[in-house]
Amino acid sequence: MEHPLITKREANKLLIYRTGLVKISLDLGISQSEVAIKNNLAHINNQKIKLKDFIKVKENTCYTIENNTLKPIALFSQDTGLYYKLFPTNDWPTITLSSTPMHRYSSLSPKADTETKIKEISPVKGIVLDTCCGLGYTSILASKTAEKVITFERDKNVLAIARFNPYSNDLFSKKNITINQKDILDEILNLKDSSFDRIIHDPPTFKYSPDLYSKEFHKQLYRILKKMGILYHYCSCPKKTKGNLLFPRIVNQLKEVGFNHVEYHESSSGIRAVKE
Numbered sequence: 591m592e593h594p595l596i597t598k599r600e601a602n603k604l605l606i607y608r609t610g611l612v613k614i615s616l617d618l619g620i621s622q623s624e625v626a627i628k629n630n631l632a633h634i635n636n637q638k639i640k641l642k643d644f645i646k647v648k649e650n651t652c653y654t655i656e657n658n659t660l661k662p663i664a665l666f667s668q669d670t671g672l673y674y675k676l677f678p679t680n681d682w683p684t685i686t687l688s689s690t691p692m693h694r695y696s697s698l699s700p701k702a703d704t705e706t707k708i709k710e711i712s713p714v715k716g717i718v719l720d721t722c723c724g725l726g727y728t729s730i731l732a733s734k735t736a737e738k739v740i741t742f743e744r745d746k747n748v749l750a751i752a753r754f755n756p757y758s759n760d761l762f763s764k765k766n767i768t769i770n771q772k773d774i775l776d777e778i779l780n781l782k783d784s785s786f787d788r789i790i791h792d793p794p795t796f797k798y799s800p801d802l803y804s805k806e807f808h809k810q811l812y813r814i815l816k817k818m819g820i821l822y823h824y825c826s827c828p829k830k831t832k833g834n835l836l837f838p839r840i841v842n843q844l845k846e847v848g849f850n851h852v853e854y855h856e857s858s859s860g861i862r863a864v865k866e
């Protein structure tokens with residue numbers, strides 16, 4: 591295991607048993623491993639961690655092990671002014687950018703959140719554009735049936751965090767996924783007309799990236815989608831923007847640039863649209 595991962599759940603288990611062989615998951619629930627505890631030291635991946643260090647493990651944080659110590663999977667970037675953290679949930683983790691999660695995780699888990707988004711563009715086939723890569727969940731699910739997935743992520747810090755996430759492994763290893771560490775706002779201008787069968791547009795909230803909700807960008811999405819292609823456009827939760835709903839404006843904009851059958855679906859918190 592390249593990066594063993596520890597959360598509060600695993601730390602508590604080690605602290606309860608305190609000695610002998612303890613079965614825990616070192617990959618956020620994908621598999622189980624046996625950890626030996628001897629003389630108040632936990633032996634994980636040829637490293638020895640003091641048992642008392644596990645007392646300091648915080649909720650909502652994932653840790654890896656480096657130089658016999660627990661290291662949070664988190665970083666601050668001077669360039670962006672953001673603090674990035676891999677945030678554990680009941681299934682797949684999310685990533686927070688200065689405390690803003692990039693997936694729904696309370697009403698719906700990140701796994702269920704991704705599944706509802708992918709269902710919107712089913713059947714997923716042909717060439718898929720995933721505009722905003724994040725932890726790569728939408729790309730990974732789409733790649734199961736698509737011929738090819740092309741994805742963009744402008745922030746290298748997000749990809750650095752994703753490299754620690756076992757649920758993002760396929761993003762970096764699957765041959766039919768191409769990751770471009772570039773800004774989709776610039777790169778979309780270089781994408782050819784009618785070249786994608788499906789588009790997943792899963793931007794951060796409007797506050798973070800208003801340009802990704804602009805009419806100019808929607809025009810480009812329309813241009814690069816093939817005839818009978820389907821777009822899914824995430825649009826932040828109406829409950830949080832009560833009184834000034836964003837999605838009706840986005841629905842209108844998508845219609846104005848030419849999309850048909852434009853419908854907002856509360857289940858996926860987003861809009862499905864077709865290019866006829």
Ligand SMILES: C[S@@+](CC[C@H](N)C(=O)[O-])C[C@H]1O[C@@H](n2cnc3c(N)ncnc32)[C@H](O)[C@@H]1O
Nearest residue numbers: 692722723724725726727728743744773774792
């Ligand atoms: C909501 S997350 C996407 C989650 C992703 N669909 C997944 O399955 O993990 C949005 C991501 O878009 C990235 N982003 C924001 N603006 C971007 C841009 N202009 N071009 C490319 N990526 C961008 C953010 O850094 C963030 O990682």
